[in-house]
Amino acid sequence: MGWETRRNRRFYYRSVHTDQGCRKVYIGNGDAGAQAAAVDEARRAALAAERDRQAANRQHLMTVADVTRLFDDALDTLLHAELLVSGFQKKHRRWRAPT
Secondary structure, eight states, rough: OOOEETTTEEEEEEEETTTTTTEEEESSSSHHHHHHHHHHHHHHEEEEEEEEHHEEEEEEHHHHHHHHHHHHHHHHHHHHHHHEEEEEETEEEEOOOOO
């Protein structure tokens, strides 16, 4: 929620999510509200940094998966070439030995 102004005074509220829904909880005004706001802002910044770190990690893993997929495709091609050169035939999706 954050800061709310009522009758020219500022009050800090925090949103609390429960099974019944979301509700506002009064934290305080003045120094108490400012301290709670600073704690909440630090927590939000830490969560944002963690989300960014996880996104970068996911991107790195996707890159590794792409390289692995390319390597796997190259090995399949090499294996097929080797089997064909050795006289094997592919019938009904199975490799058959030369007769």
